[in-house]
Amino acid sequence: MAALQAILNGILVGGIYALIAMGMALVFGVMRLVNFAHGAFLMVGMYVAYFGYTLFHINPYWGCALVGAALFMMGMAVYWLLIRRVMGQSDFLQILLTEGIALCLVGAAQLLFTGDYRSISLPLADKTANLGPLNFNVAYGVSFVIAVLGVTSMYLYMKYTEMGRAIRGVAQNPGVAPLMGIRVRWISGISFAFGVACAGGAGALLLPVFYVNPTIGSPYNLKSFVIVVLGGMGSVEGAALGGLILGVTEGLTAYYWSDSYTQVVDFVLFLAVLLLRPQGLFGKKAP
């Protein structure tokens, strides 16, 4: 029963992981760009939600849509100012640029907000609900539900809208997409902004259950890598499932071993997938 409880806890946090990783997978799939600043954007999202709550009393649960929208705009701006210039350049330049953006964001946060740990206390966070014999923190539950809604709507958007189809088109065949009348740079900018918005929105959902400080993004960045590799590089659906798997793995690790070993298990999983199934659990054969 305790193991089931660990699995439930893992699933709840895994839903948020799924949303974070989906953003990274989208950016990688469309732009072949590994966004090392993904975790830093999550941190920015957490701060925006934090100040939205403390200054304007905006509840992060419905505020996460606003945070997502704000981070979307920010992603668009970062794309046009910076990312655009390294598209089609070497991986090395892309890594340097996104890592540089991450450093700048973390540095700016430290300067503006100091390194203090901040958190908010929603009344919800003290409540526990029961699911049969299992119980869970209500704040985690609400965050999970919203994250799953986010992941699902993103998936439906990609599958059924004109823009979503164009985004998938660029991901699947960037060379031929312009011949359909698709403006690839525009689609890249939108995809990057969507990716950043996922990270930011997920940041808002983490705030009720977690503290924020300037370096909080880094572990989430690493988790996103693991999940994206787990799900098959660039596969948005794979990332969603991979998020849940990583969450459950961490839940079980925390239960059977210790909370502090979850990152070790993350990386063992990462290496195992790279060694045994480099195309990812749900990926097709590597091209």
Added chain:
Amino acid sequence: MSSEVLLEVEAITAFYGDFQALFGLSFQVRTAEVVALLGGNGAGKTTCLRVISGLLRPKSGRVRFLGQDITGLSPAEIVDLGIAHVPEGRQLFPEMSVEENLWLGSYLPRARKRRRENVARMFALFPRLAERRRQVAGTLSGGEQQMVAIARGMMSEPKLLLLDEPSLGLSPKLTEQTLAAVRELSKVVTVLIVEQKVMEGLEIADRGYVIENGKLVTEGAAAVLVADKGIREAYLGL
């Protein structure tokens, strides 16, 4: 036959890095014609289509379409003006269904309006695709993939269809079927076709241009080129 000039390519030079692929190439396509670009491997035929559709910017020279200078426009702007490029090697969206590939072919707002009718029209032309409408494009046979590529090109309602080696890698029977479809399409759209199978290409073309090393070697009515002794020796091994 010869009515207004639809496409005019004027003294184009083009490079890939330091490698010069086209040396002042010029030719014309008139409305309702089928024109074939012929020549060996590396002659510059594909480069030429890439310049017309805006994928490659020429170093010098002009491309005019319906009298308008389109040199240097983006591929998206050029498709919108009415030139569809069906590239060499099909280049489908491999994880999308046949239907989704066609929908993306009509991504432009202008073409979106009549998407349903146009899909139906393409399914009538290629009944095989109607049977496989939900199948993922990457799992189709080579011949079927070529049909999707051509149909996807037609979905943008072009005035000019650029076809790059539609018979590449196809069996003689499938080549014949594909070219028959092109002939059918040529009733409604002007066609500029690049074909390595010179004899088959000339069979459906009104006129042909022979290119060698990025330069024009000869041109003429298809019937004349077919009979030309030099061409027969160079390209047909006869």
